[in-house]
Amino acid sequence: MRQNTMILALLLLMTACGSKNEAENEAEEAEVEVEVTDVTLTDAQVKKLEIAFGPLPMHEFAGEVEANGKLAVAPQSQASVSPVVGGNIRQILVHEGQKVAKGQVLATLSHPDMLDVQSRYLDAHNRLIYVGAEYERQKKLYNEHVGSGREYQQVTSEYRQLQGQLRTTAAQLRMMGISPESVAEGKTVTAIALRAPISGIVELISAQTGQYVDSQQEVFHIVNFNDIYADLLVFEKDLPRIRVGQAVNFELKSSCGDKFTGKITSIGRIFDNNPKATHVRATIEGPDHEFAEGLYLCGKIATDTQQASALSTEGVVDYAGKTYAFTATHATGQWTFHPVEVTRIREEKGFVEIQPAHTPQSGTQFALSGAYYILSEMKKAETGEED
Incomplete structure (x- = not known):
């Protein structure tokens, strides 16, 4: 038993020495x-x-400041398209991803309320013709001191009230894209067109044929990517080196080495707390690119030489x-x-x-x-x- 214990101890000692020697050899090799x-x-x-x-x-060296950010589109280059009055979608004429021009018809809507507005306008228009003639007659009699002043006041009040109704309903018709003149001629419109307020790409269609949509409900979202820009975050310590007009080289993090250029157009003055940085806007120059809003990018802003x-x-x-x-x-x-x-x-x-x-x-x-x-x-x- 004692002999086995001694053998085991010797083996452990040899193993430890061997490990130590190997470690020393590796260290020496690393140094070499x-x-x-x-x-x-x-x-x-x-x-x-x-x-x-x-x-x-x-x-x-040309000084530079590194700044990360993403592609963004200004609010004035985006449009949320909603009907001015509630109605049922009769037809959708575009699809998501399609390019559209300003004024192009995106969809048509119909609802009994549209007919009601036209009916009220036509009624006010026809009544105004009769009341207008009576107003002119009573006015002439009143000026000649022949007619009753009370009758003249009554017809004047009714005449002005009808004028107000006609202006109001005409404005409602124009908002719906209906010509008041056509309605006055007896031409009734059963569906109104929902038109694109800007040129761009249809990014979202949030309704379907036959669905009822409220007057404030978004049906289409259009984005004009011609006005896309780089929204960069510049740290507080680097801001004193940044100037409007400085050149920017950047590349999309999702691209394979494609690089683009631009220029700083505006510098924010409100700092985010985490991280302590402000937003810097830069244009994208050169030929048109198929960019998408929200893509992340890394940029290098050329500053003063060093x-x-x-x-x-x-x-x-x-x-x-x-x-x-x-x-x-x-x-x-x-x-x-x-x-x-x-x-x-x-x-x-x-x-x-x-x-x-x-x-x-x-x-x-x-x-x-x-x-x-x-x-x-x-x-x-x-x-x-x-x-």
Whole structure:
């Protein structure tokens, strides 16, 4: 029993040691993977590789502010279409997604109330003809001091009352799209047209044939996508850099790399609390696109230019998941290059804004080009290869 216990203890000890050694080996391998060393090149090699030197230069970058948002349509470019009077839908003449022009008939409606308004107008119109003639007669008699003043007052009151009724019913008919003149001629309209108030796309039809709809019930919703715009959210800290007229580059989050341009047209002054941001409106320029309201987008607003430390793309290189530049010192016919870890901030027109892990001393020389070749020489030195 004691012997078995000792064997078990030895096995556990060996396993623990093995695990420790494996962990140490993995750590060492990880360190080796990212290890970088100095590289020495002769003047002749540097000349052949055409490596340029100089202090870390400053480059003028176009400033930009990133802003997310979505596509939106202004209220004046949308229309909710409702009948002015309740009625039953007799016919629907369009379908969802169809383009319509302003004034186009979308549907027809009918209801006895429409006939009632026409009847009241015609009655007032005909009575006004008779009462109007009587009014003129009584007025003439009154002016000649022949007729009774009481009769003249009565007919005047009735005449003006009928005029008011005629104006009111005529306005109701015009709101329904019925010509009062046609009704006066005895032409009765049994159905009225529901017309598009704007040009655009029929986005919604919320009724069906035969259904009764109230005067305030939406039957159609029309959107004019020609006036679609980008509604961007700009954070409070970035707002001082934003101006009307600045260019915007953006792309839809649902697209495959399609990019669009626009310009800022207005800047909101009311902040949302979460996040602390305000709405910025930008136009969409260029050819027509099949955009839809509510699509999410990410934009970059071009602001004032900024000076920043930068190297050309030939002066930086990626290695083992990190980015490096090389400082350079010269002595006795050779150059020594020291790899310096840097962070890529942005890239523009062949230049990369960088932020060194440690601030370089004044007068430090950098390799302004040839970073890829210097890295290749460093790898050769690590593996013991020779040219």
